[in-house]
Amino acid sequence: MKRRNFLITPPAVALAGTAALPGLAQAAPAVITPQSRILPREGSKPRIVICGGGWGGLTAARYLRELIPNSDVVLLERNASFWSGPMSNKWLVDVVNTDFLNHDMLRPANTYGYKLLQTEVTGFERDRKLVRTAHGLVEYDYLILSGGIRNDYEAWFGNDQRAIDHTRMHFPSAYIPNAEMFALKRKVKEFKGGTLVMTLPPPPHRCPPSPYERACLIAWHIKKNKIPGKILILDPKPRVAPISMGYQLAFQELYPDIITHVPNARVQEVDPFNKRIKTAAGEFKFDDAILMPPHQAADMVWHAGLIGKDASGKPTGWADMHPRLFQANGDDSVYFVGDLMGPISDQFGHYPKSGHVANYVGRIVARNIAERVAGKPVIARLPDNLCYMMVNAEPQEEISVKFEYEVDPTGKVIQTQIDMDVRNEDMVKEDFAWARQKFQDFLAI
Ligand SMILES: Cc1cc2nc3c(=O)[nH]c(=O)nc-3n(C[C@H](O)[C@H](O)[C@H](O)COP(=O)(O)OP(=O)(O)OC[C@H]3O[C@@H](n4cnc5c(N)ncnc54)[C@H](O)[C@@H]3O)c2cc1C
Incomplete structure (x- = not known):
């Protein structure tokens, strides 16, 4: 038909x-x-x-x-x-x-x-x-x-559809709400150990602080369940950002043997079949991965x-x-x-x-x-922005970042960034109140 x-x-x-x-x-x-x-x-x-x-x-x-x-x-x-x-x-x-x-x-x-x-x-x-x-x-x-957004796998693989499909199927990014979220949850639950690589997309990308939150919470799961695993964050940026200090303290104080952050690691080549990745900061082999390609509209x-x-x-x-x-x-x-x-x-x-x-x-x-x-x-x-990020699940602790905007005398929009680097439990309450208020606003719940 x-x-x-x-x-x-x-x-x-x-x-x-x-x-x-x-x-x-x-x-x-x-x-x-x-x-x-x-x-x-x-x-x-x-x-x-x-x-x-x-x-x-x-x-x-x-x-x-x-x-x-x-x-x-x-x-x-x-x-x-x-x-x-x-x-x-x-x-x-x-x-x-x-x-x-x-x-x-x-x-x-x-x-x-x-x-x-x-x-x-x-x-x-x-x-x-x-x-x-x-x-x-x-x-x-x-x-x-x-x-x-959409995932720009072509930036890595050109028109190699086999490599794109293999990456999507086995190492999903899970940054667009769909079945990949469930696949990632299963991956986390079934992770038995070894090196879990996370590639971060180059800016601009969806929710800049959230890949680090994901790394912290998976690291918390690894630590809690005594899994012999490590997380390697391959970050194209020269440093963790935003909430740089808050995240670095979480990596060092909560997950020193689990998380390694590699700066300036812009992806150059990905071989999803042999689980190898080449970046500007060196070559890495992985046992499992969350491969986030660049984002686009x-x-x-x-x-x-x-x-x-x-x-x-x-x-x-x-x-x-x-x-x-x-x-x-x-x-x-x-x-x-x-x-x-x-x-x-x-x-x-x-x-x-x-x-x-x-x-x-x-x-x-x-x-x-x-x-x-x-x-x-x-x-x-002009809008503003506020993001809360959980870095520890036991006890629950969060850090956050706020962005404010104004127009300068030339008509240009100017941004001010305020990082809240000291993790604490009060921010968890604020985060849940924020989410509930937003859901009420557009979901009528
Ligand atoms: C892991 C993670 C953590 C995050 N944490 C935070 C956070 O703490 N705070 C925060 O503020 N933001 C956070 N974000 C970012 C937030 O999810 C996005 O910024 C937000 O969803 C953007 O809203 P949107 O309406 O642009 O896109 P979406 O919410 O993605 O909505 C787009 C919709 O368009 C639909 N659509 C797309 N194409 C078509 C088509 N061709 N036909 C029909 N429908 C279509 C999609 O199905 C989707 O429902 C996070 C995101 C992720 C993935």
Whole structure:
């Protein structure tokens, strides 16, 4: 059967908020193909389509409905349920259980009154303001891209698909919420000893302090269970960052015989079959590994033709956008939210690719669109960032980093970084309060 003629039976389309969509069954054509227009418009209400229902997209959906009550908001998400990156390192070693991370997405859709369609976004026809999905074409007035990141294995392996597949299958990065998270948890539980290598992606990458948190918590598991194992962190950066001192103290004081941090270890060659890796800091052999390739903006930004280019014309890998309005350069109906965003300032580069920033920018973009719909001037707003990192699970102790932003007299965004290096138990309480407040904000729990 040709994919174009594929007949979709109604249960294949998971749709929330049908009460707000009178007569969808009658309005929809008998045979739905990827060329059919789905999700009929609600009269003349402005239609805002959000691609990607993670930290950023779910937040934008909620606030758009609140700020523009007369709006038709559609969220397109490929996964059946929400899975949080934040707190997932703690889940690897059972500090929190699966229910803490994994949540129903119909609840916020019904609570806040937007439509949720479980589907894959496959492309865009921006000249006709259409999103292409696995289920058909969706019209928009405003479009928000919030698809997170993709792994750039090609940077290591070129077009060697066998090496890419072997690496994904055996040494998953587990930095994108999907089955890899479960594979990594199993890997940690079944680790019998030897050298576990962790490659860190070069900046910018998703949640800069979190790979070190992962190393600490796996080291805690190794120590607790007296496993004869070591963790080798191959870091492309010249030093641990952020929270440099806090992490170095944790490595030295809590895990001196387990964690070795290797700076300036930018990956040059990976041989996943023979478990060898060549870096700028030397060659290493491993027994097991968590191989994190470089990160880039999610596929949807590439499909939209909205990836930035550097001075030499090479793709930057991240969205081409206005740094203070979050709009696509050259297409003001498209906005970016979350990790896929492009550079902000030549002082610090990108905003930290964190759930905190995605949530904050989700709210800012909703407000900016509300101002445009109301015909008001759009105000440029800045986020902040806050990340708590657990370095010890018994007793539970954390360190943290805060980033603040302001605009200097020349109009440039300036970053101030505040590291909290002294690990303590109070920060654990703050972290859990932070996570619960965020989940309440965009998951309605
Ligand atoms: C181990 C780990 C620990 C972390 N710790 C923290 C922390 O302590 N604090 C913090 O603030 N941040 C933390 N983060 C980072 C945080 O998870 C991300 O920054 C955040 O999820 C970014 O939000 P987003 O909306 O941009 O992307 P995501 O939350 O990844 O959402 C993107 C969504 O888009 C969907 N999508 C992508 N492509 C398509 C498509 N073609 N069609 C349909 N749907 C699509 C995806 O399924 C996904 O649901 C951590 C991340 C990890 C992995």
